[in-house]
Amino acid sequence: MRRNNLNMTEGPIAGYMIAFALPLMASGILQLLFNAADTAVVGRFTGPEALAAVGSNGPLINLIVTLFMGLSVGTNVLTAQYLGSGKAKDTRETVHTSIVASAVFGVILVALGQVLARPMLILAGSPEDVIDLAELYIRIYFVGMPALMVYNYGSAILRAAGDTKRPLIFMTISGVVNVTLNLALVIIFHLGVAGVAIATIISEAVSAVLVVGALCRAEGLCRFDWKQARITWSKLGKMTQIGLPAGLQGASFSISNILIQSSINSFGSAVMAGNAAAANIEGFCSVAMDSFSQASISFTGQNFGAKKYRRIDRVLICAMLLGTLSGLLFGIPAYLAGGTLLQIFTEDPAVIEAGLIRLSVICVTQFSSVWMNVPGNVCRAMGRSVFPMLNIVFCVCVFRVIYIFTVFAANSTLPVLYLSYPITWVLAGISGIIYYLWVRRRVSAAEGVAA
Secondary structure, eight states, X not given: OGGGOOOTTSSOHHHHHHHHHHHHHHHHXXXXXXXXXXXXXXXXXXXXXXXXXXXXXXHHHHHHHHHXXXXXXXXXXXXXXXXXXXXXXXXHHHHHHHHHHHHHHHHHHHHHHHHHHHHHHHHTTOOHHHXXXXXXXXXXXXXXXXXXXXXXXXXXXXXXTTOOHHHHHHHHHHHHHHHHHHIIIIIISOOHHHHHHHHHHHHHHHHHHHHHHHHHHOOSTTOOOGGGOOOOHHHHHHHHHXXXXXXHHHHHHHHHHHHHHHHHHTTOHHHHHHHHHHHHHHHHHHHHHHHHHHHHHHXXXXXXHTTOHHHHHHHHHHHHHHHHHHHHHHHHHHHHTHHHHHTTTOOOHHHHHHHHHHHHHHTTTGGGHHHHHHHHHHHHHTTOOHHHHHHHIIIIIIHHHHXXXXXXXXXXXXXXXXXXHHHHHHHHHHHHHHHHHHHHHXXXXXXXXXX
């Protein structure tokens, strides 16, 4: 794996960050293309109810998954810090703890998905014509959780070492498997929503096998050895300390998004389907920005381990500028071509109209979400995870709840509902940057170096 690694503590940050982020961006875009294929196949060959059932499950699935997925941030940060400081034993223990723990977390999620599927759909206000299909999808989808966890934790290890190329290759292979099975199970075998879910879990298993295989064949500190596969509790504790706030942040995000989804559900299945289709389009903008946000974790982690604090300032600035630029380059064209893009998912005029409303608000403002994400990720990579979580909880989640029960309640239209997103992104971004400046001063003072 050494030839794929990247030393982030030396050299031009912007150039290295682009080289790091592009494969990550391509991986995310491929994943979205495959997810969009799921949605398009269901929408065109099964019907709008099935499209709504698959598309409306995102916030519910994220609520259950993000707590455990957030711990993979701890894997990324710890591995990057230990690599930056050259701590071989700590790096190896982190790698083995991460893979074993991810499999355990996946098994727990299988059980949670089966138990919570129906109650959460009822709580979210899923319509009667959608809820049975949505429950079927969730129950099957969660069977693949162990594979999904292992892949994400394994990819976090590779990213910490600077390797984003192989996760791209693995995503491509598993995605082709996913699309092929989708077409076969939905069109040929007429399995509908169940076929989409089955195709997803099989493709996730393929990606998990590939990433573990890469770690087993790796040279250097990130090599995974089955004989050493055990949990080192001190490392799991540190991963939890860093990653749990990120997981709680994701869970709180999902709670607010479930409330928004519930408000969307009140407009009926056509709006639900249009919202789901538009969200797939917006996702391409999100992954472009998130690739630089994810890059900021690995870059900061290695430089923090190497005690190169001024370089971390440049990491923050580069990630925010590149993320903002990518948000504009993806978001504006997506909005302008929205009508054509939505026709990929459906030909229903009511669904297309509902999707265009969402695109008109979100796509043109989505670039501002990077201002919220990058400062929080940089602080996490420096070992400060609690405030970024609290910042999101209050500036985003709590504010959105208040917004829905006040502003949206007074003017219950879709544009007003969607405006809650950019308003909260900007609020969280301002407070996150202020907090980062405070952390930098504290770290520099503790180390006795100039801020």
